[in-house]
Amino acid sequence: MNYREKLKDCKRIVVKVGTTSLTYENGRFNLKKIDRLSKMLTDLTNKGIETVLVSSGAIAIGAEKLGLERPRDIVGKQAASAVGQALLMQMYEKFFSEYNQKVAQILLTKPVFDAEIKRRNALNTINKLLEMGVIPIVNENDTISTDEFNEFSDNDTLSSYVAALIKSDLLVILSDIDGMYTGDPNKDSNVEMIDTVPKITDEIYSLAGGSSSRLGTGGMITKVKAADYLGKKNVSMVIASGDNPDVVYDILEGRKIGTLFVGGNIG
Numbered sequence: 001m002n003y004r005e006k007l008k009d010c011k012r013i014v015v016k017v018g019t020t021s022l023t024y025e026n027g028r029f030n031l032k033k034i035d036r037l038s039k040m041l042t043d044l045t046n047k048g049i050e051t052v053l054v055s056s057g058a059i060a061i062g063a064e065k066l067g068l069e070r071p072r073d074i075v076g077k078q079a080a081s082a083v084g085q086a087l088l089m090q091m092y093e094k095f096f097s098e099y100n101q102k103v104a105q106i107l108l109t110k111p112v113f114d115a116e117i118k119r120r121n122a123l124n125t126i127n128k129l130l131e132m133g134v135i136p137i138v139n140e141n142d143t144i145s146t147d148e149f150n151e152f153s154d155n156d157t158l159s160s161y162v163a164a165l166i167k168s169d170l171l172v173i174l175s176d177i178d179g180m181y182t183g184d185p186n187k188d189s190n191v192e193m194i195d196t197v198p199k200i201t202d203e204i205y206s207l208a209g210g211s212s213s214r215l216g217t218g219g220m221i222t223k224v225k226a227a228d229y230l231g232k233k234n235v236s237m238v239i240a241s242g243d244n245p246d247v248v249y250d251i252l253e254g255r256k257i258g259t260l261f262v263g264g265n266i267g
Contacts, residue, residue, distance in 0.1 A: 002254075003196055003198075003236075003260060003262050003266050003267070004196075004254040004255070004256065004260065005254045006254075006265075006266035007170060007236070007238075007251060007252055007253075007254050007260075007266065008252065008253060008254050009169070010049065010169040010170045010252055011048070011049060011050065011169060012049070012050040012051075012130070012166065012167070012168045012169050013044070013049060013050070013051055013052070013168055013169060013170045013171070013172060013248075013252075014051075014052045014053075014054060014159055014162055014163040014166070014168045014170070014171045014172070015041065015051065015052070015053050015054070015171075015172045015174065015245075015248060016053075016054040016055075016056075016155055016156065016158075016159035016171065016172070016173045016174065017037060017053070017054070017055050017056065017057075017174045017242055017245075018056050018057075018155070018173075018174065018175050018176060018242060019056045019057045019059075019060045020175075020176040020242065021033060021037075021174050021175070021176070021242030021243075021245070022034060022055070022056070022057045022061075023057060023060055023061065023064075026064070027060050027061065027063060027064035027070075028061075028064055029061070029091060033242070033243075033244075033245065034091060034092075034095055035095055035098075036244065036245045036246060037053075037095075037245040038092070038095035038096045038098070038099060038101070039099055040245050040246055040248055040249065041053060041096075041101070041135055041245075042096060042099040042100075042101040042135075043099075044248070044252075045101060045133060045135060049252070050130040051130075051135055052126065052130070052135070052136050052138060052162060052163075052166065052168070053135055053136070053137045053138065054137075054138045054139070054155055054158060054159035054162055055088065055092070055137055055138070055139055055155070056139070056154070056155045057084065057088055058080075058081045058084035058085040058087075058088050058139060058142065059071070059077050059080045059081045059084055059142065060080075060084065061083075061084040061087050061088055062079075062080035062081055062082065062083035062084025062085070062087065063080040063084070065083050065084065065087060066079075066080060066083060068080065077142060078142050078143045078144075079143075081142035081143055082142075082143045085107070085139065085142075085143075088139070089103075089105050089137065092137055096135070101135060102132075102133065102134045102135070103134065103135045103136075103137050104129050104134050104135070104136050104137065105136075105137055105139075106122070106125065106126065106136050106137065106138045106139075107138075107139055107140070107141035108122060108138060108139075108140060108141060108158065108161075108162070109140065109141050109144065113161050113165065119165065122165065123165055123166060126162075126165075126166055127166065130166075138158070138159075138162055139155070139158075140155065140158055154222055156173060156222040156223050156225075156226045157222060157225065157226055157229075159171055159173065159226065160225075160226035160227075160229050160230050160235075160237070161229075163230060163233075163235050163237075164229065164230060164233040164235055167235075168235055169235070169236070169265055170235070170236050170237065170238065170251075170252075171226070171230060171235060171236070171237040171238070172237075172238050172240065172248055172251060173223055173226070173237065173238070173239045173240070174240060174241070174242030174245060174247075174248075175223070175239055175240070175241065175242055176241075176242065177220070177239070177241070178193070178239075178240060178241035178243075178258060179193040179194065179239055179240065179241075179258040179259035180193070180194045180197070180204075180207065180208075180220060180223075180224075180239060180259040181193050181194065181207070182194060182207065183207070193258075193259065194259050195256055195259065195260065196259070196260045196262060197227070197259060197260065197261045197262065198262045198267070199231070199262070200224065200227060200228040200231060200261070204224055205221075205224055207220070207224075208220040208221035208223070208224045223237075223239055227261035230261070230263055231261065231262070231263050231264070233263070234263050234264030234265045235263045235264075235265060236260065236261060236262055236263035236265055236266050237260075237261040237263065238251050238257070238258050238259065238260050238261070239258050239259045239261075240257050240258030240259075241258070
């Protein structure tokens with residue numbers, strides 16, 4: 001079965017970008033990537049594909065603004081996030097407005113997904129924004145929650161919760177790695193990228209490792225867990241490189257980009 005072909009039918013997607021897809025190694029904005037991301041998401045919206053962006057970066061950007069190394073303590077992360085979140089949305093507003101695209105900020109915490117009323121309110125808000133042609137930009141509300149540092153792990157998990165909540169057709173995770181491999185590509189040049197994962201198995205979990213990024217917090221294990229969660233919710237997921245956000249076009253055209261984790265919607 002050609003699972004990739006079915007991605008051409010996606011009408012609602014969630015795109016998650018990690019910190020490394022938004023910044024340089026020094027923590028400052030990579031304006032070229034952000035411009036490409038904003039243009040691509042606007043273009044998909046113009047095409048009629050409902051799009052939600054889950055964006056990391058607030059802590060790293062806030063720390064850079066404050067002249068600090070990335071904080072390791074929870075309170076330090078919360079303070080950096082409070083500064084960085086404002087900068088993050090200011091930046092997105094600027095770039096999306098260049099393409100006449102409206103955006104909205106949504107900050108979520110783990111309890112939102114655990115309580116029926118809060119979950120319904122979040123869903124209704126996102127659905128209404130999408131109906132109005134607005135792109136919701138979602139992040140963890142780090143300043144009042146420590147869930148990201150415990151239960152959520154990072155925005156890979158958050159994006160999977162959002163994708164399941166809104167019954168998205170696909171979650172695309174743009175990362176500092178271009179897919180899942182049969183081993184560690186940093187240590188073994190003979191490993192191969194896995195094109196498609198029809199089902200999450202113990203073997204797939206065993207291949208997952210830790211984060212390779214100084215600025216980011218997620219690793220392959222969080223992505224596999226996200227794919228596992230989504231598979232049970234009938235949502236597919238693709239991990240691809242965030243070097244050029246335009247790869248989302250290729251993914252939605254059914255091309256072999258990154259690693260596809262098959263959900264029930266295309267299985």
